[in-house]
Amino acid sequence: MNIKTFIAFSLFSTSALLAQTTMCFKENHSSMATIESTPLDGGLCSSTKSLADMKKDGWNVEDIKIEQSTNGKNYIYILKKEAQTLSTMDEEKLEQRIMQRLEERKVQEQAKKKKEAIIQMSRSGKELYIKQCQSCHGEKAEKKAYGSSRPLVELSLEDMQLSIRDYLLGDYDRGKAFIMKPYAEILHNKDVKNIYSYIRTFKPKEESKEESSN
Structure with a gap:
């Protein structure tokens, strides 16, 4: 693998790492009509953000599981936020950092x-x-x-x-x-x-x- 290929691969890998996943849930919720506006527990929802709030922040529903409970239904959401596109400036900084690490590794090996x-x-x-x-x-x-x-x-x-x-x-x-x-x-x-x-x-x-x- 040459240096340019390595840098391109590193940039791709770093971009992939920017994708986030979180799990939020709500137990014993009685109304399906209000579930999207109700603050969810766990994950990045942290009992303060609803599904609608998370969607506004760029989160998408990757998976959902609904179970019948004693007093209503339990909702479990797997939410995913896609990787943000690196700006040209971010790519240049990242490339410089990768080149610096490669140079440091080369010096250490020598x-x-x-x-x-x-x-x-x-x-x-x-x-x-x-x-x-x-x-x-x-x-x-x-x-x-x-x-x-x-x-x-x-x-x-x-x-x-x-x-x-x-x-x-x-x-x-x-x-x-x-x-x-x-x-x-x-x-x-x-x-x-x-x-x-x-x-x-x-x-x-x-x-x-x-x-x-x-």
Whole structure:
């Protein structure tokens, strides 16, 4: 169902919901000639409006049931008021509201997908980190490997990507580049992103939240 069809269907459904039904009754009424002018009980009649009053207000008799009672007759009316036609302005407002809700739903779904993707990346990154990085960089990426590198937990994704690139090209060396180069050769950009997603779980919450919004 495309958006235009969905909106048209929503407008139709909303119009249908505008139709009202109520049940009014009168017990032990003795004169059939006066029943239409006698205030009815129950429903929207509420002992103040007669059948004639309800008809003036746009109500139609959908069904009627008459039963003999001890002191006269019992009258039960099912009244229905047809849906009011939406004005062009009402339709425009309703369409805008529907579009707004669709947009809000789209944003929520995108946020959910993004969160699920980050969780999956973090899981994959955890496996890679434990296997390839943890022994040198620490359980929570807090160590300076061999006393020379920066703690990975302090780096941004861009920092990590540039470092891996420079190790691969031989442009970065603090004395231990020969150790990192083999890792740089097997870690693809996706792997680096996954590892970084896992390392982010060790960052301060505020810092991690700020990076997620970027």
